[in-house]
Amino acid sequence: MALEIERKFLVRDDRWRALVSRQSRIRQGYLNQAKNCSVRVRSADGHGWLNIKSVTIGARRHEYEYEIPWQDAEEMLDTLCRPPLIEKTRYFVEHQGHLWEIDVFEGDNAGLVVAEIELNHPHEPFVKPPWIGREVTEDPRYYNTCLAQNPYRNWRDQAPAP
Amino acid sequence: MALEIERKFLVRDDRWRALVSRQSRIRQGYLNQAKNCSVRVRSADGHGWLNIKSVTIGARRHEYEYEIPWQDAEEMLDTLCRPPLIEKTRYFVEHQGHLWEIDVFEGDNAGLVVAEIELNHPHEPFVKPPWIGREVTEDPRYYNTCLAQNPYRNWRDQAPAP
Numbered sequence: 168m169a170l171e172i173e174r175k176f177l178v179r180d181d182r183w184r185a186l187v188s189r190q191s192r193i194r195q196g197y198l199n200q201a202k203n204c205s206v207r208v209r210s211a212d213g214h215g216w217l218n219i220k221s222v223t224i225g226a227r228r229h230e231y232e233y234e235i236p237w238q239d240a241e242e243m244l245d246t247l248c249r250p251p252l253i254e255k256t257r258y259f260v261e262h263q264g265h266l267w268e269i270d271v272f273e274g275d276n277a278g279l280v281v282a283e284i285e286l287n288h289p290h291e292p293f294v295k296p297p298w299i300g301r302e303v304t305e306d307p308r309y310y311n312t313c314l315a316q317n318p319y320r321n322w323r324d325q326a327p328a329p
Numbered sequence: 330m331a332l333e334i335e336r337k338f339l340v341r342d343d344r345w346r347a348l349v350s351r352q353s354r355i356r357q358g359y360l361n362q363a364k365n366c367s368v369r370v371r372s373a374d375g376h377g378w379l380n381i382k383s384v385t386i387g388a389r390r391h392e393y394e395y396e397i398p399w400q401d402a403e404e405m406l407d408t409l410c411r412p413p414l415i416e417k418t419r420y421f422v423e424h425q426g427h428l429w430e431i432d433v434f435e436g437d438n439a440g441l442v443v444a445e446i447e448l449n450h451p452h453e454p455f456v457k458p459p460w461i462g463r464e465v466t467e468d469p470r471y472y473n474t475c476l477a478q479n480p481y482r483n484w485r486d487q488a489p490a491p
Contacts, residue, residue: 198361198363198366198368198381199360199361199363199368201360201361201411203409203411204360204409206360206361206368217379217381217395219360219379219405219409221408221409229404229408229409231397231401231405233379233395233397235393235395239393242391243381243393246383246391247365247366247381247383247391249363249365
């Protein structure tokens with residue numbers, strides 16, 4: 168079991184695009200609707216994963232992740248996960264000793280761009296790049312579990328600007 | 330992905346106990362309540378597994394199973410799975426070329442004994458041992474997912490005798 172500490176931010180502009188070190192096309196979906204945990208299937212770059220996370224609002228969550236055959240992941244996404252699936256490209260950007268993951272969503276979540284940083288403890292200091300906007304760690308609408316049920320298309324007109 | 334064909338029966342008496350080749354103590358629980366699939370965590374004999382099954386009434390189901398660290402399984406059972414957990418001892422009995430698994434339940438399902446046989450195709454012939462009772466493959470009450478929500482304790486008085 169890993170204790171995951173993530174902080175999530177909106178993105179102000181495209182300056183990060185010049186700094187991308189690698190990128191990954193991701194399809195993911197959820198096998199459940201339980202209140203206390205999520206079970207996610209992900210396929211990316213010919214690999215598959217199952218991910219189990221306790222559901223708590225905020226930055227600290229218990230998380231388990233296991234690699235599974237890519238073909239199993241694709242089958243589960245196509246047959247067992249409730250649509251809409253989350254489809255996004257994840258871009259990796261190094262900034263002052265930390266790795267940022269910038270998710271550019273597609274489909275029903277097109278238009279949404281979110282940057283995440285993973286920390287070793289909740290108060291670990293980090294330097295916020297100039298293209299980082301408002302923090303949304305505590306806002307459940309930006310959880311991927313929620314985006315799979317209530318996609319950005321449905322609520323972006325009500326969202327405050329980054 | 331494996332296509333699982335299982336048939337499930339009640340057990341008439343204890344004659345099978347003399348024929349047990351090995352046994353295994355199982356704890357299992359469920360991470361979800363989705364209508365179309367179940368996500369099961371199991372620990373047994375120092376090993377752990379995640380199992381994902383499509384939910385269809387009857388004998389044919391899609392199934393995925395992955396081994397995970399025993400400690401992860403125990404943690405998930407204790408913190409993420411909804412009680413009551415399923416606790417049972419599984420006994421393995423060979424009979425005329427087929428392997429029978431006899432589950433003797435404990436806790437809220439104490440008193441329930443169920444025998445399963447796994448087949449390669451739905452109409453594969455097999456010899457029913459004399460201690461096998463009524464078939465319950467099509468009865469969803471005997472699904473382990475259902476036993477975790479509506480345990481035998483709650484309904485055994487209404488169940489017909491084997």
